[in-house]
Amino acid sequence: MGYEFDEDTRVESEGAGLWRAHVTSSWDAPVGPPNGGYLLAAVARAMGGELDRPDPVSITAHFLAPAPHGPARVEVEPLRVGGRHASAVATLRSGETEVLRAMGVFTDLSRANGPTLLLENPPELPAPEDGVSTDAEGGEDIRGRFEFRMRGRDTAWVRGEPTGVGEWRSWARFADGRPMDTLGLLVTVDAFAPAVFDLDLPIRWVPTLELTAHVRRRPAPGWVRCRVRTRFVTDGYFEEDVEIWDADDHLVAMSRQLALAPRVDP
Amino acid sequence: MGYEFDEDTRVESEGAGLWRAHVTSSWDAPVGPPNGGYLLAAVARAMGGELDRPDPVSITAHFLAPAPHGPARVEVEPLRVGGRHASAVATLRSGETEVLRAMGVFTDLSRANGPTLLLENPPELPAPEDGVSTDAEGGEDIRGRFEFRMRGRDTAWVRGEPTGVGEWRSWARFADGRPMDTLGLLVTVDAFAPAVFDLDLPIRWVPTLELTAHVRRRPAPGWVRCRVRTRFVTDGYFEEDVEIWDADDHLVAMSRQLALAPRVDP
Numbered sequence: 001m002g003y004e005f006d007e008d009t010r011v012e013s014e015g016a017g018l019w020r021a022h023v024t025s026s027w028d029a030p031v032g033p034p035n036g037g038y039l040l041a042a043v044a045r046a047m048g049g050e051l052d053r054p055d056p057v058s059i060t061a062h063f064l065a066p067a068p069h070g071p072a073r074v075e076v077e078p079l080r081v082g083g084r085h086a087s088a089v090a091t092l093r094s095g096e097t098e099v100l101r102a103m104g105v106f107t108d109l110s111r112a113n114g115p116t117l118l119l120e121n122p123p124e125l126p127a128p129e130d131g132v133s134t135d136a137e138g139g140e141d142i143r144g145r146f147e148f149r150m151r152g153r154d155t156a157w158v159r160g161e162p163t164g165v166g167e168w169r170s171w172a173r174f175a176d177g178r179p180m181d182t183l184g185l186l187v188t189v190d191a192f193a194p195a196v197f198d199l200d201l202p203i204r205w206v207p208t209l210e211l212t213a214h215v216r217r218r219p220a221p222g223w224v225r226c227r228v229r230t231r232f233v234t235d236g237y238f239e240e241d242v243e244i245w246d247a248d249d250h251l252v253a254m255s256r257q258l259a260l261a262p263r264v265d266p
Numbered sequence: 267m268g269y270e271f272d273e274d275t276r277v278e279s280e281g282a283g284l285w286r287a288h289v290t291s292s293w294d295a296p297v298g299p300p301n302g303g304y305l306l307a308a309v310a311r312a313m314g315g316e317l318d319r320p321d322p323v324s325i326t327a328h329f330l331a332p333a334p335h336g337p338a339r340v341e342v343e344p345l346r347v348g349g350r351h352a353s354a355v356a357t358l359r360s361g362e363t364e365v366l367r368a369m370g371v372f373t374d375l376s377r378a379n380g381p382t383l384l385l386e387n388p389p390e391l392p393a394p395e396d397g398v399s400t401d402a403e404g405g406e407d408i409r410g411r412f413e414f415r416m417r418g419r420d421t422a423w424v425r426g427e428p429t430g431v432g433e434w435r436s437w438a439r440f441a442d443g444r445p446m447d448t449l450g451l452l453v454t455v456d457a458f459a460p461a462v463f464d465l466d467l468p469i470r471w472v473p474t475l476e477l478t479a480h481v482r483r484r485p486a487p488g489w490v491r492c493r494v495r496t497r498f499v500t501d502g503y504f505e506e507d508v509e510i511w512d513a514d515d516h517l518v519a520m521s522r523q524l525a526l527a528p529r530v531d532p
Contacts, residue, residue, distance in 0.1 A: 058475055062369055079364070079367055080364075089369075103355075113501065114502015115469070115501075115502060116499060117465060117498075118497075202381070210478070212522070216498070232385065232482070233382055233384075234517055235482070236378060239520060251500055254498070254505060
């Protein structure tokens with residue numbers, strides 16, 4: 001394999017629904033614990049292995065505790081195994097700490113058949129070479145794992161100038177050249193700064209209560225385009241919606257998180 | 267209590283995370299098994315009871331088998347119980363059949379505090395008295411439990427004339443006058459015909475793979491306004507997004523389902 005993402009989400013079966021994993025520090029939030037989407041990707045790899053279906057068409061995670069770095073284990077319980085789809089719940093544990101609980105349904109998307117109709121177009125944004133790079137080349141946290149090319153306005157919040165629109169648009173790919181795939185999409189949907197920071201609200205820390213990602217199709221080679229949006233902040237609760245499109249103009253993933261702002265004890 | 271919804275989602279604790287429930291036929295799909303949102307509401311009532319927090323801010327369900335009518339039981343496993351929020355997983359069983367598995371996080375929304383900012387307005391639609399009634403007064407399935415007042419164009423699909431927009435807009439309330447609340451929203455988000463039927467696609471049966479509902483606020487008294495949308499059908503997979511607004515123009519719920527079209531073995 002050799003790519004960072006594959007090494008860092010590697011899992012090994014120990015039989016009977018048990019999988020060994022290893023949480024590295026390479027996907028840590030800039031100031032914080034390992035990224036939730038990274039952890040979910042490792043868990044999904046174990047679930048897909050247990051169910052013998054590689055693609056998570058829908059997966060939901062509840063994050064229960066920050067993940068310590070180091071050895072971890074995934075316990076997978078199959079729920080329903082049908083002809084094409086199979087579902088399972090899974091637990092990620094590190095020592096005695098339960099880090100997250102996930103529930104998902106998996107399939108082999110290369111065998112999907114059915115109608116396609118896209119009523120909206122991919123987000124418009126400048127060509128990657130004209131976008132603003134937010135890379136941290138060789139960086140030791142998650143920012144070093146991706147290349148992003150954003151619209152210029154989407155970086156104004158860093159200077160304390162949110163636009164009030166609540167939306168980012170960016171190209172993304174793995175920094176080490178790894179092709180995007182359906183497991184990679186799970187970390188990509190969670191790799192952006194919260195779009196709520198583009199709103200003029202007194203918000204700093206935004207714990208995620210729940211994340212659900214739908215993977216619609218195996219992405220074509222090349223950059224993916226991402227749109228990250230928050231439309232409704234209600235009494236401190238807000239959604240973060242992400243849509244990801246591939247180089248063939250196909251929607252490949254949608255996700256929604258429910259998060260809290262400002263800091264309250266979740 | 268006396269209201270249909272409360273009677274039909276009643277649960278009784280048997281201790282140690284076990285709850286008795288009873289699946290009635292009053293919330294059956296027009297031609298089909300009990301409605302998924304109805305089942306989820308009963309499960310959420312047990313989860314909220316076990317966690318001593320009434321409001322499901324996020325709840326996800328995977329539907330595993332059609333629910334038989336009659337006695338059922340809910341097994342609730344708390345995951346994380348914090349100061350304000352508490353999460354759990356739950357199983358609905360009828361005899362030896364596992365009907366659904368749910369995961370959710372609950373709170374007391376009357377104590378929510380934090381900023382509010384709504385970047386989009388409630389959907390525009392004619393006043394309830396000018397809407398098209400799709401009631402089946404006293405009907406024996408779920409259509410008899412609600413009053414809907416839809417835009418006229420949103421009923422054209424029934425005559426074989428889909429608009430191609432993929433969106434319904436409707437007022438809704440319980441037919442027996444029961445006030446809407448956060449558990450009632452869970453059946454309301456699943457009470458509509460699939461908006462994918464408004465697209466010109468050869469689709470008949472649309473099994474749900476997963477449903478996640480976010481409840482944002484306790485609804486004000488009166489009608490709620492609902493927007494039901496499908497934007498992306500990809501190789502037979504599609505999302506159905508529902509937003510519900512209360513009489514005070516506040517967003518009170520958002521939901522998303524991942525469903526399949528046309529019929530394939532899920």
